[in-house]
Amino acid sequence: MIGIVIRRLIALVAIIIGVTMVTFLIARVIPGDPALLLAGPNATPDVVAKIHEQLGLDRPLHVQFASYLDGLIHGDFGVSIVTRRPVLEEITSLLPATLELMLTAMVLGLFGGVSLGVAAALYRNRWLDHVIRILSVTAISMPGFWIALVLLYLFYGVLGWAPGPGRFDPLLTPPPSVTGFLLVDSLLALDFRAFASAASHLALPAITLAVLSIGAGMRLVRGSMIEALSQDYIRTARAFGLPERKIILSYALKNALLPFITVFGLELASLIFGSVVIESIFSWPGLGSFVLSAIFALDFPVIMGFTVCASVVYVFANLLVDIVYLLLDPRVRGIG
Amino acid sequence: MMQGSAKRRLMLVVGGALIGFWIVIALFAPLVAPCQPNDIDLDAYLAAPSAAHLLGTDEVGRDILSRVIFGARASLLTAFGVVAIGLVVGGVLGAFAGLIGGWVDLLAMRFVDLMLSMPSLVLALALTAALGPGIENAMLALGILSVPFYLRFVRSQTLLVREMEYVKWSEQAGASLWFRLRRHVAPNIAGPVVIIATLHCGAALLAGAALSFIGLGAQPPLAEWGALVSAGRHYILDQWWYSLFPGVAILSVSVGLNLLGDGLRDLLDPQGDAS
Numbered sequence: 006m007i008g009i010v011i012r013r014l015i016a017l018v019a020i021i022i023g024v025t026m027v028t029f030l031i032a033r034v035i036p037g038d039p040a041l042l043l044a045g046p047n048a049t050p051d052v053v054a055k056i057h058e059q060l061g062l063d064r065p066l067h068v069q070f071a072s073y074l075d076g077l078i079h080g081d082f083g084v085s086i087v088t089r090r091p092v093l094e095e096i097t098s099l100l101p102a103t104l105e106l107m108l109t110a111m112v113l114g115l116f117g118g119v120s121l122g123v124a125a126a127l128y129r130n131r132w133l134d135h136v137i138r139i140l141s142v143t144a145i146s147m148p149g150f151w152i153a154l155v156l157l158y159l160f161y162g163v164l165g166w167a168p169g170p171g172r173f174d175p176l177l178t179p180p181p182s183v184t185g186f187l188l189v190d191s192l193l194a195l196d197f198r199a200f201a202s203a204a205s206h207l208a209l210p211a212i213t214l215a216v217l218s219i220g221a222g223m224r225l226v227r228g229s230m231i232e233a234l235s236q237d238y239i240r241t242a243r244a245f246g247l248p249e250r251k252i253i254l255s256y257a258l259k260n261a262l263l264p265f266i267t268v269f270g271l272e273l274a275s276l277i278f279g280s281v282v283i284e285s286i287f288s289w290p291g292l293g294s295f296v297l298s299a300i301f302a303l304d305f306p307v308i309m310g311f312t313v314c315a316s317v318v319y320v321f322a323n324l325l326v327d328i329v330y331l332l333l334d335p336r337v338r339g340i341g
Numbered sequence: 342m343m344q345g346s347a348k349r350r351l352m353l354v355v356g357g358a359l360i361g362f363w364i365v366i367a368l369f370a371p372l373v374a375p376c377q378p379n380d381i382d383l384d385a386y387l388a389a390p391s392a393a394h395l396l397g398t399d400e401v402g403r404d405i406l407s408r409v410i411f412g413a414r415a416s417l418l419t420a421f422g423v424v425a426i427g428l429v430v431g432g433v434l435g436a437f438a439g440l441i442g443g444w445v446d447l448l449a450m451r452f453v454d455l456m457l458s459m460p461s462l463v464l465a466l467a468l469t470a471a472l473g474p475g476i477e478n479a480m481l482a483l484g485i486l487s488v489p490f491y492l493r494f495v496r497s498q499t500l501l502v503r504e505m506e507y508v509k510w511s512e513q514a515g516a517s518l519w520f521r522l523r524r525h526v527a528p529n530i531a532g533p534v535v536i537i538a539t540l541h542c543g544a545a546l547l548a549g550a551a552l553s554f555i556g557l558g559a560q561p562p563l564a565e566w567g568a569l570v571s572a573g574r575h576y577i578l579d580q581w582w583y584s585l586f587p588g589v590a591i592l593s594v595s596v597g598l599n600l601l602g603d604g605l606r607d608l609l610d611p612q613g614d615a616s
Contacts, residue, residue, distance in 0.1 A: 023455040035471040035472060036471045146592055150555075151591065151592070154570065157577060158577050158578065158581050162577070274462060278463055282555055285555065305471075312463055319463075
């Protein structure tokens with residue numbers, strides 16, 4: 006077990022270097038000369054040459070890459086061209102807003118996916134199952150940005166239940182920042198009005214992101230739940246007269262959730278991409294909105310920093326998922 | 342209770358009909374659409390759906406129905422293009438890796454492992470930004486990033502075919518790599534590859550539309566569904582039809598592709614009914 010984890014950690018280092026290299030190539034090689042972009046269209050050759058020297062662009066590519074990698078290891082992601090602040094500082098200051106959104110969406114997605122998947126499995130081939138399966142195909146097929154607009158129109162425009170875009174009511178005083186998560190911070194400050202405002206602003210973007218993962222989740226849980234329910238140990242448990250609730254929740258569901266865990270790690274990729282798209286619609290002041298504006302400003306240090314960070318988080322999350330899987334399912338331990 | 346085969350047929354028919362409908366619309370767009378996609382009617386800007394403009398008009402008075410109909414071309418072409426790039430490049434490389442084996446295979450698989458361990462949509466974002474906004478670049482970026490996915494799938498399928506007796510004999514008899522790929526591998530793996538490609542096409546459609554929505558894909562005045570939804574977002578509270586209808590078009594094609602893909606998979610693998 007420990008051997009597998011150590012081997013995976015070594016592979017992880019290789020993957021992270023690879024990820025950085027791919028990002029570096031994308032951002033430094035493809036757009037042509039970053040110095041020209043920086044200098045603007047009216048710059049003289051002298052200015053461009055000076056920027057070359059400043060950024061180290063006159064050095065060979067592998068030297069540039071080595072120095073970029075060296076910077077990353079020491080927490081130096083470069084400086085944003087637009088805000089002139091260190092990229093890492095920007096990312097860490099905006100991260101809580103995005104994390105709060107993504108974690109809420111994950112919890113909603115997990116809860117929705119599992120409960121609908123279990124319901125569909127228990128009522129297999131009856132009308133409830135058909136309805137849930139149609140919903141699942143629809144959820145998988147829906148463009149996230151479009152769900153966001155439809156929800157915004159319905160719950161903000163027509164019903165007036167949801168507050169407008171943003172993360173917090175501008176007329177209220179935000180709670181003192183402890184964790185950076187407004188939900189947690191407002192509870193810590195015992196400020197329930199602030200909590201209500203944060204929660205209501207969070208609802209629509211989080212639901213939008215959750216819908217995207219619910220479809221795939223419920224499908225998977227339904228499939229593995231049907232399989233689990235047909236196993237001998239379930240029949241035995243029933244024969245022993247155990248209550249059906251216990252059979253479903255602690256026998257079948259526990260086993261059915263195993264494959265779901267692995268998908269969770271993979272879903273993270275679409276959540277990160279989704280947050281870039283969704284945050285801009287709801288004017289959510291997070292990393293996604295920031296990166297999107299960086300993309301249009303051709304702020305490559307930010308784009309690179311974000312891509313590297315997102316990839317590293319993604320790779321780590323999937324390693325974590327694999328370790329959890331190993332802990333939960335002793336059968337795979339020997340395979341490694 | 343619906344029988345497995347009836348359900349399968351229903352999925353195939355509905356999925357096929359939706360896709361067929363939009364392909365016909367895209368092909369015959371100039372005949373089907375009431376106006377040209379960029380025709381401007383300044384007397385009717387942001388007009389609600391009416392007899393004159395069935396789906397309403399946009400902020401400069403262009404007919405939204407016509408733009409959705411012409412938008413089918415750009416949106417479908419993008420999705421098909423992404424799949425084609427991934428399938429051709431990844432498929433050929435994967436089949437060669439599988440047939441040749443040895444260090445070629447090893448190298449290819451390490452590359453695939455690396456690429457698949459990254460969040461590909463995030464990379465697509467960076468790659469499209471680097472290539473410059475535009476629908477061709479968005480398609481290229483999504484296509485390139487789907488290569489590893491096809492490479493791995495086609496390679497694993499090729500390995501199964503390679504173990505078949507007649508393919509081994511063919512190799513012994515000195516048949517060239519290209520001949521074996523064309524005559525033995527391709528026909529044998531076509532079924533599963535078509536299913537994977539169909540399902541991927543749905544994802545490619547959504548990803549392409551998302552890139553256009555955030556402004557990295559189709560550029561104005563090109564009619565494309567993601568870009569149309571995006572243009573209408575500023576008017577969503579008052580002119581809801583503007584964003585709604587292009588979104589419904591995306592949804593219908595995407596549902597069609599998913600149903601078709603699932604139906605085909607059930608057809609080829611009837612045991613996997615649980616999914």
